Amino acid sequence: MDFTSQSSTDGILERNFTISDISGILWSADPATAGTAIAPLVLMGHPGGLHKRAEGVMARAAHLVSTQGFHVASIDAPGHGDRTRSAEDVEWVDKLMRARAAGEPVGPIISAFNGSIAERSVPEWQQTLDALGELADIDANAPVGFMGMTLASEIGMRLAAVEPRIGAAVLGASFASPDTLRAARQVTVPVQYLLPWDDGDIDREAGLALFDALGSEQKFLHATVGQHHSVPWVETEDAARFFARFLRPFVRNVT
């Protein structure tokens, strides 16, 4: 793991890193102003077509860092942001563009594309977790959070299904393919699931079925008025509190 650059704004330290061909950012409370604390980590995914430094990702990360003191890590999904698009991904995108141009339904294509990206993302997040777990200010024994909607929710669902370090997740607006449903049944950690009630891309019943499939004893469905991408900010505030409930007991101040 290499830290390639760092900067600090408004009390938030931003460290860019690479782990083999994974490009990522770690945001933390700046020890220069906040003092050093060992705090839990939240992984944050980005929607399809965006990247690790997308505006929404940064705003949510800043909120988690500044209100709860969490570390937040964001990485580019395969073929996104700073990463080269593979021949396979170029083909997926072409297929999507052709369907859109022809006015054909794009849902099944996006769902399958997301599934393919999610499969490849899981080992990358695990590699990222291995590397970040070595840092002195991240408590390697604390549960890790995962937060992300749409594509990132597909990724988080599969990651939470297989990775025991994930201890709580805020997900939402996933397609509900058989693979996603299978992953959901294997998730046992607390999940807050955000469902845009008027999602034009994903059938409401499919979203409810996915929430129902979650194997978690503690799961919370938050449905809000609006389309696929229009989740109100109050859900970010509530996500911070959700992670505080399930990760916060593990914060240890350095004495």
Added chain:
Amino acid sequence: MDFTSQSSTDGILERNFTISDISGILWSADPATAGTAIAPLVLMGHPGGLHKRAEGVMARAAHLVSTQGFHVASIDAPGHGDRTRSAEDVEWVDKLMRARAAGEPVGPIISAFNGSIAERSVPEWQQTLDALGELADIDANAPVGFMGMTLASEIGMRLAAVEPRIGAAVLGASFASPDTLRAARQVTVPVQYLLPWDDGDIDREAGLALFDALGSEQKFLHATVGQHHSVPWVETEDAARFFARFLRPFVRNVT
């Protein structure tokens, strides 16, 4: 309106009142410790078979008073608590008991009974609002909140449909009779709707249909794991924040 008794515990002032044959309680931040402030009012209903001073009602009221400084009013529904049960209500309860003893479905009976109580409750809450609006420490110009599940949700839905003083409501676990659905369509204020995901008494689809029917531009569905009456405490904390978003701008400190 007559205040019949008052007491103060842990910084919360409890005033018992009667308005003709309505028996109620008003909880407020005790001016002796908190100072006098003009604050919004939240009306709190109780589930069927319980009363204005039920344990859950008191715990939720105390939370709203102590975290947000709201006034909280609770009244006995017709035939509940300190109030005489009418011949009509005696008949309803007998019918319910007979069905339960015979192992017949009680849902339709409770739904109709709740509807009957709700119809009679609306003018009583309006009378209560008139009376409480005269108190100097309640801002008569501020929107009023309503909070309650099951029977109280039936009442709140109908009250919010017709009473312009209601500005936000936390409801949930209502039956979805045609009358309830009709009321829901007329509600336009922000609503947080709590839906027990494994409600053995109310069909999940009926609960979702009721949320869908709400005419509010801002509505928030919170579904949680558990039965009809088992809503986790975090929803009370979130209800306090919900009312703070929609009523709090109207708090005026007395200078």
